[in-house]
Amino acid sequence: MKGITEKNLDRPAIGLSLLVVLAVSGFFLNDPDSAINIAGDIFTLIAYNFGTPILWYAFGLVVIAVYFICSKYGHIRMGNEKPEFSTFAYITMMALAGVGSGTVYWAFLEWSYYIKTPPFNITPDTVEATEWAVTYSLHHWGITAWAIYAITAIPVMYSFYIRKNRSLKLSDIIMSMMKNPTAAKCIGRTIDILYPIAIVFSLIIVLALGVPIISAAVSLLLGIEDTLMLKVSMIAIVAALLTLSSFLGIEKGMQKISSYGTYFVVGLALYLLLFGPTQFILENTSSSVAIWAQNFIKMSLYTDAIEQAKFPQSWTAYFWAYWMIFIPLMCVFVTKVSKGRTIREVIVCMIGGGTAGIAALFSIVGSFMMKTQLDGKVAISQIVSEGQASQAIVNSIGTLPLSSIVLVVFIISTFLLLVTTMDGSVFTVACNTQKTLDENANPSTPLKIFWCLVIVAIPTVFIIVNAPVSSMQSAILIFALPLLALTSFMLYKVFGYMREDYGHLTALEIQQMHQLESSVEKSSEKAGGTQAAPALNQLGEQQNL
Numbered sequence: 001m002k003g004i005t006e007k008n009l010d011r012p013a014i015g016l017s018l019l020v021v022l023a024v025s026g027f028f029l030n031d032p033d034s035a036i037n038i039a040g041d042i043f044t045l046i047a048y049n050f051g052t053p054i055l056w057y058a059f060g061l062v063v064i065a066v067y068f069i070c071s072k073y074g075h076i077r078m079g080n081e082k083p084e085f086s087t088f089a090y091i092t093m094m095a096l097a098g099v100g101s102g103t104v105y106w107a108f109l110e111w112s113y114y115i116k117t118p119p120f121n122i123t124p125d126t127v128e129a130t131e132w133a134v135t136y137s138l139h140h141w142g143i144t145a146w147a148i149y150a151i152t153a154i155p156v157m158y159s160f161y162i163r164k165n166r167s168l169k170l171s172d173i174i175m176s177m178m179k180n181p182t183a184a185k186c187i188g189r190t191i192d193i194l195y196p197i198a199i200v201f202s203l204i205i206v207l208a209l210g211v212p213i214i215s216a217a218v219s220l221l222l223g224i225e226d227t228l229m230l231k232v233s234m235i236a237i238v239a240a241l242l243t244l245s246s247f248l249g250i251e252k253g254m255q256k257i258s259s260y261g262t263y264f265v266v267g268l269a270l271y272l273l274l275f276g277p278t279q280f281i282l283e284n285t286s287s288s289v290a291i292w293a294q295n296f297i298k299m300s301l302y303t304d305a306i307e308q309a310k311f312p313q314s315w316t317a318y319f320w321a322y323w324m325i326f327i328p329l330m331c332v333f334v335t336k337v338s339k340g341r342t343i344r345e346v347i348v349c350m351i352g353g354g355t356a357g358i359a360a361l362f363s364i365v366g367s368f369m370m371k372t373q374l375d376g377k378v379a380i381s382q383i384v385s386e387g388q389a390s391q392a393i394v395n396s397i398g399t400l401p402l403s404s405i406v407l408v409v410f411i412i413s414t415f416l417l418l419v420t421t422m423d424g425s426v427f428t429v430a431c432n433t434q435k436t437l438d439e440n441a442n443p444s445t446p447l448k449i450f451w452c453l454v455i456v457a458i459p460t461v462f463i464i465v466n467a468p469v470s471s472m473q474s475a476i477l478i479f480a481l482p483l484l485a486l487t488s489f490m491l492y493k494v495f496g497y498m499r500e501d502y503g504h505l506t507a508l509e510i511q512q513m514h515q516l517e518s519s520v521e522k523s524s525e526k527a528g529g530t531q532a533a534p535a536l537n538q539l540g541e542q543q544n545l
Contacts, residue, residue: 009433009434009435010433012193013432017193017194017195017200017433020193021201022458025462029461029462029465032471038475039474039475040471042475043318043475046317046321046478047318047321048310048313050317050481053484054317054321054324054480054484055301055303055312055316057320057484058147058300059144059300064147064151064491065147065150065347068154068343069344069347069348072502072510073502074347075343076343076510076514077341078160078161078162078335078338078339078340078343079339080514080515082340083338084337084339085337087349088262090341091349091353092261092262094149094337103358103361103417104210104213104410104417105210105213105393106362107137107366108392108396109389109392110362111133111136112133112369112384113315113384114133114136114137115129115130116381116385117311117315118133119136119302119315120132120304120311121309130370131287131288133370135288135292136299136315136316137362138289138292138363139299139300140316141359142355142358142359144320145319145320146351148320148323149327150334150346151491152327153334153335153338154346154494155487155490155491156173156490157335157338157343158498159176159177160173161335161339168336168428169431169432170331171187171189171432172188174486174489175187177490177493191486192432192433195328196432198325198476199328199329199425199428199429200454201475201476202476203421203422205476206459207418207422207456207459208459210418211235212389213393213414214411214418215230216393216394217390217407217414218230218411220394221411232464235463238418239453241415242426243452245419245423246423246427246445257416257420260416261417264412264413267409268410269361269365271400271409275402276368276400280371281363281368281371284363284370288367299316322480324483325477325479325483327483328428328483332428334346369393378396378399380396394410397410422452422455426455427448
């Protein structure tokens with residue numbers, strides 16, 4: 001494995017990225033009022049003024065996903081070898097890297113916001129508003145969200161596995177697609193610098209959402225005060241697990257942590273289903289899925305042009321923009337773990353598996369929390385409006401039988417989700433700041449440990465001084481528009497590459513070309529070994545050209 005050497009380390013990118021991160025962080029810490037105003041202006045610019053293009057962009061990715069699933073290009077395999085990970089491990093790693101601990105917060109509480117600010121000019125706090133609440137949670141964490149990651153990863157995967165561009169740096173991939181070398185170099189270096197900045201600021205929010213939830217649960221479990229020292233202790237545990245996982249690598253570290261995290265999350269959801277208000281959960285889930293299926297296109301493209309209540313801009317466009325911030329992270333990470341998968345498998349696993357898992361989680365957890373409020377056990381909406389969201393979650397869990405055991409499972413689940421998200425981030429930032437990866441496309445371990453420390457340290461400062469993290473969540477949306485433009489360009493180029501490399505082949509020829517060795521041997525035995533070879537030779541001639 002390559003170590004950190006002066007030649008192999010992208011020192012300018014690291015230095016400039018850290019300088020900008022420290023400068024912006026210092027501004028947020030020293031002048032929070034001005035920071036809040038600027039963040040509000042950025043939110044208005046992105047979500048309100050560019051909300052409609054963002055909605056169309058996201059919906060367009062869903063259409064492209066359907067195209068790839070049905071198209072002959074869906075048979076293209078990312079490396080003609082057996083997948084590294086089982087389908088279960090593959091789905092869980094991608095799902096937990098993409099959503100992480102933020103899932104816990106929004107699964108428990110997102111519905112409560114929609115009851116107070118419902119879509120389609122529905123009167124707040126009514127039966128109709130309540131019926132739409134979990135439905136919109138499913139929409140914001142379902143098909144479209146996963147299409148954003150699955151489809152934008154295709155250009156990176158195609159470049160790495162098919163075009164043999166042996167770099168996982170997003171800048172190198174985009175530079176290889178541009179004809180003008182001067183413009184390519186300028187854009188490439190800009191990406192190198194901005195990429196770590198976007199990831200670090202995004203993880204400030206991830207930690208800021210996850211750590212208070214964990215500390216509140218530990219406080220209730222142990223009967224101790226939820227102090228700053230307790231929060232810092234939780235961060236220290238996260239840092240230790242993150243460093244250990246980064247040291248072990250994706251194959252031995254993140255794979256196991258994500259699998260364990262999934263087991264605990266599934267266990268928690270099943271317990272809520274079986275020992276919570278089971279009938280209400282099932283009925284509300286059925287209703288929510290039905291409303292979602294019936295109104296998917298409306299929810300995707302509705303802009304409220306007449307009434308101008310701004311629900312689509314404030315929520316749907318915001319969520320799509322926020323998911324887009326993690327596109328660089330997920331592009332690289334999905335490429336790394338998708339070796340041996342076809343494009344169709346990647347899309348189906350990400351969109352199908354991710355949506356099914358998240359829909360089940362949000363339906364069960366959201367319905368449980370909603371029933372807890374409807375029965376008057378916990379005034380969840382009021383507690384959330386008072387800024388005590390973490391307390392609303394742990395108080396609701398406290399209404400369950402064997403609540404102490406449930407809290408333990410909840411704490412472990414949140415820890416593992418948090419570490420998985422951050423581990424994926426550490427890997428991709430390290431890839432971006434190392435010039436040459438090792439033979440297995442991994443960055444050096446010391447560089448990953450360095451980014452572990454940076455990624456944990458800066459959010460810790462924000463939490464200690466109680467800085468306006470919610471404003472940071474709005475401010476980072478500024479990265480969404482450049483990413484929209486870059487990924488659109490990359491998709492345009494990769495469609496051209498596919499037509500060039502595979503356009504003259506039929507679906508059957510592409511499928512035979514990308515069969516795994518065991519499958520090729522079986523089909524050769526049946527067909528006398530005459531069908532697959534011509535197609536493989538044809539592709540080899542194209543790539544040599």
